[in-house]
Amino acid sequence: xxxxxxxxxxxxxxxxxxxxxxxxxxxxxxxxxxxxxxxxxxxxxxxxxxxxxxxxxxxxxxxxxxxxxxxxxxxxxxxxxxxxxxxxxxxxxxxxxxxxxxxxxxxxxxxxxxxxxxxxxxxxxxxxxxxxxxxxxxxxxxxxxxxxxxxxxxxxxxxxxxxxxxxxxxxxxxxxxxxxxxxxxxxxxxxxxxxxxxxxxxxxxxxxxxxxxxxxxxxxxxx
Amino acid sequence: xxxxxxxxxxxxxxxxxxxxxxxxxxxxxxxxxxxxxxxxxxxxxxxxxxxxxxxxxxxxxxxxxxxxxxxxxxxxxxxxxxxxxxxxxxxxxxxxxxxxxxxxxxxxxxxxxxxxxxxxxxxxxxxxxxxxxxxxxxxxxxxxxxxxxxxxxxxxxxxxxxxxxxxxxxxxxxxxxxxxxxxxxxxxxxxxxxxxxxxxxxxxxxxxxxxxxxxxxxxxxxxxxxxx
Numbered sequence: 001x002x003x004x005x006x007x008x009x010x011x012x013x014x015x016x017x018x019x020x021x022x023x024x025x026x027x028x029x030x031x032x033x034x035x036x037x038x039x040x041x042x043x044x045x046x047x048x049x050x051x052x053x054x055x056x057x058x059x060x061x062x063x064x065x066x067x068x069x070x071x072x073x074x075x076x077x078x079x080x081x082x083x084x085x086x087x088x089x090x091x092x093x094x095x096x097x098x099x100x101x102x103x104x105x106x107x108x109x110x111x112x113x114x115x116x117x118x119x120x121x122x123x124x125x126x127x128x129x130x131x132x133x134x135x136x137x138x139x140x141x142x143x144x145x146x147x148x149x150x151x152x153x154x155x156x157x158x159x160x161x162x163x164x165x166x167x168x169x170x171x172x173x174x175x176x177x178x179x180x181x182x183x184x185x186x187x188x189x190x191x192x193x194x195x196x197x198x199x200x201x202x203x204x205x206x207x208x209x210x211x212x213x214x215x216x217x218x219x220x221x222x223x
Numbered sequence: 224x225x226x227x228x229x230x231x232x233x234x235x236x237x238x239x240x241x242x243x244x245x246x247x248x249x250x251x252x253x254x255x256x257x258x259x260x261x262x263x264x265x266x267x268x269x270x271x272x273x274x275x276x277x278x279x280x281x282x283x284x285x286x287x288x289x290x291x292x293x294x295x296x297x298x299x300x301x302x303x304x305x306x307x308x309x310x311x312x313x314x315x316x317x318x319x320x321x322x323x324x325x326x327x328x329x330x331x332x333x334x335x336x337x338x339x340x341x342x343x344x345x346x347x348x349x350x351x352x353x354x355x356x357x358x359x360x361x362x363x364x365x366x367x368x369x370x371x372x373x374x375x376x377x378x379x380x381x382x383x384x385x386x387x388x389x390x391x392x393x394x395x396x397x398x399x400x401x402x403x404x405x406x407x408x409x410x411x412x413x414x415x416x417x418x419x420x421x422x423x424x425x426x427x428x429x430x431x432x433x434x435x436x437x438x439x440x441x442x443x444x445x446x447x448x449x450x451x
Contacts, residue, residue, distance in 0.1 A: 027284045027285075027303070027307070027321075028303060028307035029300060029307075030284070030300060030301055030302075030303050030307075031301075053321075077362070077363055077364050077365070078362045078363065078364040079360055079361075079362050080359075080360040080361075080362035081362075087360075088360060091360055092358065092360075098360075098361075100361045100362065100363055101363075102363050102364075102365070102366075102367040102368050103283065103321070103325065103363070103364050103365040103368055104283075104321075104322075104324075104325025104326075104328060104329055104365060104368035104372075105325075105367075105368070107320075107321040107322040107324075107325050108322055108325065108326070108329075110322070111322040122329070123329065123371050124329060124367045124368050124371055124372075125367045126371070126401075126402060127348075127399055127401070127402035128367060128398065128399045128400060128401065128402075129353075129398045129399070130363065130367065160301075170318075170320075171301045172286070172299065172301040172302040172312070172318060173282070173284045173285050173286050173301060173302055173303055173318065174300075174301040175285055175318055175319070175320050176284050176285050176320065176321050177320070177321045178320065179320040179322075180320055180321055180322040207320070
């Protein structure tokens with residue numbers, strides 16, 4: 001399907017329904033799709049499950065979405081940070097559910113979703129509280145825990161440049177979860193700093209091929 | 224590594240400060256290793272790697288051959304380490320996404336990782352992610368992936384907690400990060416090699432072996448010596 005080149009972030013997040021699972025890219029602020037999150041707040045979808053490495057910093061972006069009471073459940077590896085006061089408060093008040101997932105398992109569960117893998121045996125977390133209640137299997141003398149894919153209804157990611165077909169390139173460590181989230185959601189929305197003509201990106205450098213991308217929008221702020 | 228692999232006691236040197244501990248860890252990282260340094264104290268190890276060490280630093284947010292922390296005029300919001308601190312890249316650096324970054328970890332391609340810890344058991348169980356306190360918000364990050372992924376896992380910690388209790392224990396009281404995954408423990412008072420049989424003391428600092436053994440309640444032996 002042809003990528004939709006949106007005029008603004010509001011158009012890019014249109015139609016996200018209540019109860020959706022939303023994959024949100026970024027590691028700290030690097031690669032965080034701040035303008036898309038702000039647009040999602042304006043758009044109003046609620047009862048969301050958010051899958052992201054962190055659970056919001058300060059009072060903006062993901063933290064602002066949480067503060068508005070739009071998020072029922074967070075799936076992440078590292079919610080607790082020096083400036084995660086919004087999440088901390090909601091969690092302690094019992095107003096938000098949390099599933100903590102080891103960071104690599106979080107990435108791999110989304111990779112599995114995008115790659116059509118039904119589940120996978122992973123050595124991470126064996127013998128720890130995060131493996132409690134999960135099926136395990138010994139393979140070649142090592143114990144593994146069964147992990148299931150995480151599929152999103154929507155992925156909101158930040159990339160550096162898109163071409164008008166929707167091919168994406170990233171910049172430095174802002175790449176982080178973007179490429180894997182782009183494979184794992186029904187609708188993938190990327191905010192980028194620049195949109196170039198088709199053919200202007202070196203095909204050898206494309207990280208996320210256009211097949212994964214549904215909507216792109218150029219934002220003025222740093223991605 | 225400790226060249227003779229037999230116990231070296233340094234009762235007149237130590238306890239070690241944090242930078243001295245970091246220097247001992249750096250000494251034991253083989254030339255040319257691919258290494259991940261955990262958030263916090265282990266980051267100091269980078270400052271003690273000698274010129275020409277050939278060590279390539281990995282940061283799990285997607286970079287190999289990470290350079291030092293960025294100076295004010297080098298700060299780039301797109302280039303941070305796992306602690307979200309602005310860093311730099313060295314010639315020969317490579318970027319990759321999160322699933323690849325953890326695949327190279329889980330897949331056994333990293334030679335060494337250095338982590339902090341709340342507790343380590345003598346047989347190498349690691350507890351470093353959660354105190355288990357009822358009001359604590361659990362946050363694991365990449366700790367569990369690192370613990371089981373790198374070929375060698377080094378822990379850097381003080382040997383005793385602020386309340387005086389040893390952090391090298393028979394069995395961890397805190398929730399585990401990984402089972403039997405720690406190879407070496409570097410502390411202010413001693414360096415240990417861990418294995419299924421228990422802890423082997425490689426070096427002591429500011430204390431002799433016998434005094435050290437008297438303060439710990441774990442299966443302990445001096446390197447190259449008969450079990451005591």
